[in-house]
Amino acid sequence: MVVGELTEEVQMVVIGGGPGGYVAAIRAAQLGLQVMLIEIEDIGGVCLNRGCIPSKALITAAEDYAKGKNGNVPGIDHVVTLDFRKVQEWKDSVVTKMTQGVDMLLKGNKVRVVKGEAFFVGPQEVRVMTDTEAHNYHFTHCIIATGSRPVELASLPFGKRVLTSTEVLALGEVPKRLAIVGGGYIGIELGQAYAKFGAKVTILEGTPSILPAFDPSITRLIGRSLKEWQVEVVTGALAKSAVESADEVRLTYEVNGEEHAVSADYVLVTIGRRPNTDELGLDAAGITLDGKGLIPVDHQGRTSVANIFAIGDIVAGPALAHKASYEGKVAAEAAAGMHSAVDYACIPAVVFADPEVAVVGLNEDEAGKVYEKVKTGRFAYGANGRAVSMNAANGFVKLIADEESGVLVGAQVVGAEASNLIAELALAIEMNATLEDMALTIHAHPTLPEMVMETAEAALGTPIHMLKK
């Protein structure tokens, strides 16, 4: 130990202030623990500062602009102008409002926030470095929530014009041409938003389909919509290199062995994210990573070292903010001695594309492997009064149930407000609701959720607003 080095005693240390870490810190404080939260950058993590929140603000602005320009309802004409800098200022103000809110909540719960980079020096001790000093903390419990960062391709190193989602969210002006490597949800969301602002967007996807984890019936609708926004999608494409020059970047890629190139103002590389677990000194704590760089944990989020927990993007499962928060609560409760466990039936997932995509539980194929027989129902937005009167008749709701019991096991929604519609379906799955339960629940008219009731009836064979084939 260096002379003069002090070690302070803390009951609970949380490393990382994202939706996993700050939620864990608040819950631990609510349960009476004395909590310290260490964050190297900004409270709110990726989600609030450079992920979910800013991207959704830009997507809303792009949608507003596009609706203004192209008109939503016939007969209403607008003269629309775009001051993108102001849009960015507004987006930043949204982020500030949300992160300040989190600051206030942490303060109100008496969570002590410490700025700096944390790493382990032992199974019960972390060191926190700032530019000027280092300080050690000895803890009883620790929750690691350090999140993830964008994966860099060796062939396309990040530079002035080869960017991550963080820089693309913060562009000062709308690029004329934007090339995107990666047709996952971040690529699609940002690509479509910039296309609505007027950029010429090209998306390169390595597999045969964009959003490859989703059913073809879903990706077809998104593909069609991308085409309408003049987004060029190239599938089966291998990005090979990017050459930056003073005012553009030239991206070379291969399809079926043939070489192609596209020039753009910027290239966004969004092929996935890697866990921030490599610089944490986990060896010193006695924690071993799995082959994917993730931290193995048990059903409470406990690592192989019993007083250290890990949550969020650094453990197995989908990298989503709401999953991180759920795990954060469980880990904090477990540390406080409660018998909580990660025990969900489903996690909803949303793509804020146009139209929106939201899925929860099993899809039809997956359900078929678990249950002997599966019953499905499908209902089109076009047959719903509210959808049509919103001028949003594009999309569908699909329910998947175990035929024997009628219990809902999965759902998919594509269309306006899918992100909100999915909540009822997640609750239905957790509550073991059957198709009948959903069909017999009165849904207000005229609303989009009426489609849930109608889809359940369709699955049961008696839809009112749809003719049986």
Add this chain to the structure above:
Amino acid sequence: MGVFQFAFPELGEGIHEGKVAKWIVHEGDYVREDEPLAEVENDKAVVEIPSPVEGKVVQLFFSEGAVASVGEPFVSFETDAVTSDANEEVPKTPLEDAGFATTVHEVKQAEAIEVSGTRTSPAGHTNQSAVATPDIAATPERVLAIPSVRRLARENGIAIEEVKGTGEHGKITREDVFAHLANQDRDNPAISKSENVELPAKEAVTKLVFDTAQEEIVPLSSIRRSIMQAMVKSKFSAPHVTMMDEVDVTELVSFRNEMKQVAAARDVKLTFLPFIVKALIAALKKYPYLNAELDEENGQIKLKKEYHIGIATDTDRGLLVPVLHHANHMSMWELAEQITALSAKARTGKIKLEEMRGSTASISNIGSAKGLFFPPILNYPEVAILGVGRIRETLLRKDGEIVDAHMMALSLSFDHRVVDGAMAQLALNEIKAVLAEPKRMLMEV
């Protein structure tokens, strides 16, 4: 590669130890998960203990013929499946490893790229439909139970999969969890309910066989069910402690004998209970924390200003607790009449719900069944319950003389969250003082 120590697993409900009959593996052997390690014998059966992990056997902690207890180190392995078992408990979802930019697959790819340094790489794999989609086929059907019931089971240390669901399609209800708990308590009173974060033991391979023909199945009545729930709730929410003591009630016995004729003239059945109610109220008045309710949510204790005394009453259908509302305003005669009336109603099933509600403290009398001392379970959320045992005649040394005496057994249970032992004993002393000297009852009214 880490060393994993496997603790001797539970072989079945209530079985805490077993004799190592035979080792199937030896130190240095390589075993796969689920391969048998040893044959273990207990008084019911011989079972095989399966390996929880794949790896090399480093050490066997027992020799053949030795007896191992649950939790003791049994076998250690060199393995890289350090938390594999624990991991299995994390529910796999279809989203896992799927399109949500999981950190998983892409990273591998990127690492591979960095290592090889080649400049060919697939663009945009935000997912890996071609790769490792979770093994859905192997995912068992999830048992039906809503989140709050799952939590209830966890909090009571029960694996939800083990609960028998009585709801539609085998759905597990709150009541099923309570029923499971009650069964567990009966079969297995000593097992601690605490959740084990160590590797869960694999189930022993050989299932124990019980002779079910010897059992009679009695469905639970609704009263039995609510007794069950109330008891479980009380026992698991309020840590309670019982003080036991005896009091010389010789004077009270003769006083009551005197009063018997007066009572008969009034057509009242005079038992000892009205006196005990009076004595209890005297103590509750002096120690108000015993006539109280803990409001955990708001972090406060409510001291009750009225004294509604519950009288635990044994009926053919099970235990009922009719309440003497405002017992502090009743004369001894009124108490005696009320007790007789309420217990008759309870026994004939004519008692109304409101006559069994609102008690602030209770009395449980086991004396009439010749019981002596016992730790009564609180009538939750009350803080105190007085258990009354039989009065026995005995010889007592008093002021240097041996005298005949009647001794009454008292057991006072209290919620230790609200009241500490010293106060409870002081309250019990007060009850004793009043019962020992019935004249004091005149002063207490």
